Amino acid sequence: MASASRLFVIYFVTILVVQSYVQIAEIGASTAVALQESEINRRVPKTIDCNAACERRCAKASRHKMCLRAxxxxxxxxNCVPPGTSGNEDTCPCYATITTHGQRHKCP
Structure with a gap:
């Protein structure tokens, strides 16, 4: 009888240890997935709504359609448009450096 109860206790403790290990592994896996997702979000630049940003930028342009196209x-x-209707190009250096074939500013 004593050996049967000892076997039962050993079996029960073994099951508890295995369950604990599985739970720890699941928590570690979910944490790893969350870290990978946050890393992906940091690498992928957020895209802006170009139509809305350009509509604001070209609101006062005399040649509205041409301004919107450029x-x-x-x-x-x-992937950026400076704030306001003109100027402020220091907030978006890429936008400020694009030129036409004639070396004039392309972006309004």
Whole structure:
């Protein structure tokens, strides 16, 4: 009888240890997945809504459609549009450096 109860206790403790190990492994795996997702989110640049940003940028332009077309091209390349209707190009250096074939500023 004593040996049967000892075997039962050993069996019970073994099951508890295995369950604990499995739970720890699951927590570690979910933490690893969360860390990988946050790393991916840091690497992938957030895209902006170019249509809305260019609509704001070109709101006061005399040649509205041409401004929207140029701004849309620049926004697609740089993934940013400076705030306001003109100037402020220091906030988006890529936007400020794009030029036409004639070496004029492309982006409004």
């Amino acid at each position: 701004c849309g091209t620049c926004c697609a390349r740089c």
